[in-house]
Amino acid sequence: MKYIDEFQDPDLAARLLDDIRATVTRPWALMEVCGGQTHSIIRHGIDQLLPDEVELIHGPGCPVCVTPLEVIDKALEIASRPEVIFCSFGDMLRVPGSGRDLFQVRAEGGDVRVVYSPLDALRLAEENPDREVVFFGIGFETTAPPNAMTVHQARRRGIRNFSLLVSHVRVPPAIEAIMQSPDCRVQAFLAAGHVCSVMGTAEYPALAERFRVPIVVTGFEPLDVLEGVRRTVRQLERGEHTVDNAYPRAVPPEGNPAARAMLDDVFEVADRAWRGIGVIPDSGWRLSARYRDYDAEHRFQVGDITTLEPAECRSGEVLQGLLKPHECEAFGTTCTPRTPLGATMVSSEGACAAYYLYRRLDLPARPGSRPSPAGAPTAGGTTAVRVPNREDSSVV
Amino acid sequence: MCLAVPGRVLSVEDRDGTRMATVDFGGVVKEVCLEYLPDLRVGEYAIVHVGFALQRLDEESAHRTLELFENLGMLQEEFGDPWEQAAQAGDSDGLGREVQR
Ligand code: SF4
Numbered sequence: 001m002k003y004i005d006e007f008q009d010p011d012l013a014a015r016l017l018d019d020i021r022a023t024v025t026r027p028w029a030l031m032e033v034c035g036g037q038t039h040s041i042i043r044h045g046i047d048q049l050l051p052d053e054v055e056l057i058h059g060p061g062c063p064v065c066v067t068p069l070e071v072i073d074k075a076l077e078i079a080s081r082p083e084v085i086f087c088s089f090g091d092m093l094r095v096p097g098s099g100r101d102l103f104q105v106r107a108e109g110g111d112v113r114v115v116y117s118p119l120d121a122l123r124l125a126e127e128n129p130d131r132e133v134v135f136f137g138i139g140f141e142t143t144a145p146p147n148a149m150t151v152h153q154a155r156r157r158g159i160r161n162f163s164l165l166v167s168h169v170r171v172p173p174a175i176e177a178i179m180q181s182p183d184c185r186v187q188a189f190l191a192a193g194h195v196c197s198v199m200g201t202a203e204y205p206a207l208a209e210r211f212r213v214p215i216v217v218t219g220f221e222p223l224d225v226l227e228g229v230r231r232t233v234r235q236l237e238r239g240e241h242t243v244d245n246a247y248p249r250a251v252p253p254e255g256n257p258a259a260r261a262m263l264d265d266v267f268e269v270a271d272r273a274w275r276g277i278g279v280i281p282d283s284g285w286r287l288s289a290r291y292r293d294y295d296a297e298h299r300f301q302v303g304d305i306t307t308l309e310p311a312e313c314r315s316g317e318v319l320q321g322l323l324k325p326h327e328c329e330a331f332g333t334t335c336t337p338r339t340p341l342g343a344t345m346v347s348s349e350g351a352c353a354a355y356y357l358y359r360r361l362d363l364p365a366r367p368g369s370r371p372s373p374a375g376a377p378t379a380g381g382t383t384a385v386r387v388p389n390r391e392d393s394s395v396v
Numbered sequence: 397m398c399l400a401v402p403g404r405v406l407s408v409e410d411r412d413g414t415r416m417a418t419v420d421f422g423g424v425v426k427e428v429c430l431e432y433l434p435d436l437r438v439g440e441y442a443i444v445h446v447g448f449a450l451q452r453l454d455e456e457s458a459h460r461t462l463e464l465f466e467n468l469g470m471l472q473e474e475f476g477d478p479w480e481q482a483a484q485a486g487d488s489d490g491l492g493r494e495v496q497r
Contacts, residue, residue, distance in 0.1 A: 036399055142400065249454065258434070259450065
């Protein structure tokens with residue numbers, strides 16, 4: 001019970017945990033969708049505080065992690081061109097493409113810049129009319145509206161030397177794909193709070209009904225996660241499967257209508273590849289026909305770059321909850337945040353990196369080869385003894 | 397990356413036909429676009445993602461969240477120098493942004 005002290009309100013955390021313990025009677029597997037939730041869960045040891053019956057499976061909700069290798073390679077190709085100023089969020093700098101990453105492209109003379117907001121990239125385009133400014137538009141429904149607004153502004157203000165390399169993804173089709181996978185073990189979802197701040201909750205009842213799974217909109221602060229788990233377990237034990245909103249302070253049912261309208265104007269739904277998983281139908285957006293001129297893939301003719309993922313990396317299984325990160329043979333040996341084989345080891349929201357940062361010292365020796373089957377103890381279960389490592393101790 | 401951080405509106409203005417605000421995130425001040433929350437007023441709080449206000453937030457939950465982020469070093473992650481963080485990721489044992497603190 002040591003780590004409960006780290007919660008903002010330890011009493012409330014203890015009460016939520018008591019309630020979950022009192023409710024649960026048999027094993028359940030819940031998937032948290034959002035990478036921010038994964039980070040929070042591992043950092044605070046929430047999975048270890050929960051009763052053994054409640055297993056948290058870490059879903060594909062880190063935008064950096066699911067951006068396909070092919071798109072990274074396109075980004076690297078565009079960023080290497082002398083006329084280009086390539087703008088990105090900081091998280092993408094170290095994501096490995098086939099050979100290098102954006103950090104290296106910059107070291108080799110590429111003009112790569114990190115911006116806080118896509119509007120900063122648009123300003124750069126205005127200030128540098130003789131250069132081509134490209135913004136790397138990745139992310140889920142939370143990040144798509146800012147990028148949509150930026151393209152809209154570029155067109156409205158006649159800024160022609162700006163374009164977007166788009167790799168936006170949507171959560172509901174991913175939930176559908178996970179539920180349709182023959183190996184699926186997921187029995188309920190904690191839906192991503194900030195995605196729902198934009199999109200609202202209207203997309204979820206049909207999914208809950210069709211797959212008979214509870215879907216609980218959940219924030220990513222530790223107490224929010226506990227409350228989401230509590231409500232989910234209650235539904236599971238009662239045999240219910242409805243959409244519930246455990247994060248109403250940031251999620252009105254209708255989301256943000258202005259942002260949704262802009263998404264509909266600037267983007268159109270398209271098939272998207274997810275790194276490690278493959279193509280999921282209708283799972284993302286591309287620029288709609290009216291904005292095609294602002295599509296960097298089109299402008300720089302990189303549409304024919306195709307790349308295969310390294311076979312060694314099992315992030316696809318990790319992202320679908322079929323494997324825990326430390327059960328991958330490369331984890332902590334050939335694959336570390338310094339030498340990542342897969343994107344889930346790069347971003348601190350990726351499950352592999354989160355395990356590496358907060359768990360590698362307390363993990364049991366790696367099981368010889370194959371993952372432990374469902375129900376067997378894992379690091380999230382009873383076998384691991386949690387020892388604070390240096391990252392943790394500097395936090396408290 | 398999907399982190400949305402609560403901030404308090406310090407001032408609002410119209411720039412090139414776009415509604416913009418200066419927003420305070422526990423000491424760090426940034427320019428934020430209000431086009432998706434046009435009726436947000438000075439003194440109010442909103443959750444902000446990559447320079448866009450996406451939802452209004454009440455003051456108390458905004459404070460709680462900011463305090464938590466501050467304690468966890470997440471504001472530094474969000475607003476710190478990304479090149480330094482990426483360089484650290486390259487030559488330290490863990491992700492730069494974590495170990496650095
Ligand atoms: S530990 Fe590395 S190689 Fe293994 S799944 Fe994670 S990112 Fe891929």
